[in-house]
Amino acid sequence: MPESCTEGGSAPLTILEARGIVLERVSPVNGWERVPLQSALNRVVLQDVVAPFNVPPWDNSAMDGFAVRRADCLEPEPLLQIVGAAEPGRVFTGLVGEGQAVRVVTGAAIPRGADAVVPLECARTTGSTVCIQGGIEPGQHIRHSGEDLAEGSRAIPSGRRLGPAELGILASLGLAEVLVRRRLRVALLSAGSEAATFGRPLGFGESFDANRYILFGLLAEMGVDLMDLGALHGDPESMEAAIRAAAEGVDVVLAYSRNSSLDKDWLKPLLLGSARMEFWHVNIRPGRPLGFGRLGPSWFFTLPLNPVAVMVTYYEIIADALRKLAGEHPLATRTEFRVRSLSSIRKMSGCCEYLRGNLIQEGEETCVRLLPGQGSGVLSSMADSDCFIVLPEEAGDLREGDFVRVRPFRGLS
Template sequence: MTISNEISGAAAPSAPNPLPVDTARALIRRAVTPVAMVERVALRSALGRVLAQDIVSPIDVPAHDNAAMDGYAFDGAALARCVDSNSTPASAVHAPLTLAVAGEARAGHPFERVCRAGECVRIMTGAPMPSGCDTVVAQEFVTRNGSSISFDDQHIARGANCRRTGEDLARGHPALAAGRVLRPADLGLLASLGVAEVPVRRRLRVAFFSTGDELRSIGEPLETGCVYDSNRYTLYAMLTRMNVEVLDLGVVRDEPAALEAALRAACESADVVLTSGGVSVGDADFTARMTETFGDVAFWQLAMRPGRPLAFGRLWPNGRDESAGSALFFGLPGNPVAVMVTFYQLVREALVTMSGANADTPLQFAAESSVAIKKRPGRTEFLRGIATRDAAGKWSVAATRSQGSGVLSSMSEANCFIILAHDQADVAAGAPVDIMPFDGLV
């Protein structure tokens, strides 16, 4: 079944009604599958990669009971003998406990013999607990007198300050699950298990280019009516943050032959093809028409602002020859803000899933709108907002001064999206709105 058929006739590419954002998201989710290839990389090269298989702990961590702090290790049974035998349970008087220091244990240098009743061992953090000991009293609670110590047992309970074998990870138990994007703590965890190589998914390959006769690259002269191409730089940065393999194919002019050649070359070398510009209804928007000859496009327009002209489908380098492979296609709008909004609201999740990672749900919560917002039902709107929190912890948000889809400075100024739902109408000042912070997303 083609992607366009999965819409079940609700909205074909030529349909006049734009597709709701939630419908488009659902369609994209059904179309994406993770890359299948798995490779093994050295632990230090695994940061940001997607774990391809569950990691099961081959050892106990820690491998032995050990001290959680510097102090003195002893048999905690001695604590029960500190209560004055002449007192009643209700008025128990705790006598100081005195123990003879039998030796010392340091990390890598254990105390070799059994610690007997009435004895203790000077112990350092991380050192193996001596045989016969199950409790550590912190050194600050102890008074040392030559070869013995004494302390008030009210400062300590049996088993205190002792890390147990397998307390962090037990042998044979899962340590990390497949689909995890490996973070610095994960690399340290794997190192603690003695894992030198990690099975990860192949990096997703994403090719992108901009379209338009008016676009110039940085360093080229800027003629009248022309603009510097910013979309390739924002796309490059957004993709690089996702740790995918990035293929920048430059600027392609508004010429059918050039566009077709660029699209075919892109889908031969990449898993996903992104373009910016050329997907609206203008006479020079050839990208949409080109994909009809060697692609399957599910939708051209979305009921969203900014980002109405957005195409999604699949491309084949040689007609629809499945044996030659294919690539998912996202035809993004040309306006710079619309490129970023559509990427974060629709493309990013698809790339995460295709990379083999567990798709996360971006943080979203309610804030009070500090101003009234005009909104007509029938489309989802993503305003650029500046959210602040007062001393009481209450969040409020205001839209940036300009909301034009070509005003890229509004994205630099903002720290969140204000999300106005498809069926939502005008928002009164002081009413709650949903916001999606940029932190961790952008």
């Protein structure tokens, strides 16, 4: 029996209300796998990774130079005997005695008896001797065992999304594999008339489907397993069957229509009868017609028609929902700060607006300039900008020089 639909009221939600509902409802998916490091980039760690030994495992040199005893270097320009050399993987097995030095390169284990490293630029060699120039501090230029990670400490917390640095940490611990949560499964579909076909001239009244490729890129950055259902068209029964089938095999369905009348006449009635919808509209511009609910076992988002609106709603709500579903926690703090506007801005009353701008450095001050072409269909405004200028519901028109909130969006997904 299909679930009943609750629209959550006819008035659109604020962006904070909608975001709060979505993040309260979704929870991490079940399932995990063990993957090799070379396949672990962008995956979410299942459980804490604990260091099995100190990193670095032994004291080692932070510089190319000479390992010495500080006690031998208290007098100005002491002359020391070079008794050997050490490098990573090639240890000096002897003991550094009084008046002696060992040539070391970065990463070499500190020989027994030495307690400081003199950089090459502070040493003058003549044959088998070295003259030390300048004062020496205890432990100078030595990386101590456990300085990076102590044995038994948490090296990577559960819920962390693995980046290049985390892969390096795992490699430094000698771990060739890591336990990660399974990838999130996301279905993408559009409904309505087919887009124009690549490779042939554009017919009058036709358009290409930019939204599909925007979402391809955003979802690829998120590292999901994507099921592309293409453009559904034809009789309502076959489209409904395709959507129901998609919802059975994935965690999230992202759907958008190629025309607004189809939303009203077909998609919305389908969801009213089959889904439990939490909301249909969010009081933001662009991006107001964003819907969220549950269809069978899957979460379901209905996206706006216009491409800029798709990106705004993805960055502001959908991306963090996908992160939480994928098991990522805590969610990264969203960067936002106030800067002076170099443009006067007309504000539509009663809604939260996301305008596209560019951050500009003027002397020591960071400012923002509004881009021309702020329509929700002007996709070039996203390509040419680097931040959102966020104007809350209560804001009015702004003059040049007023302070505004900005949210950089490069790398947000």
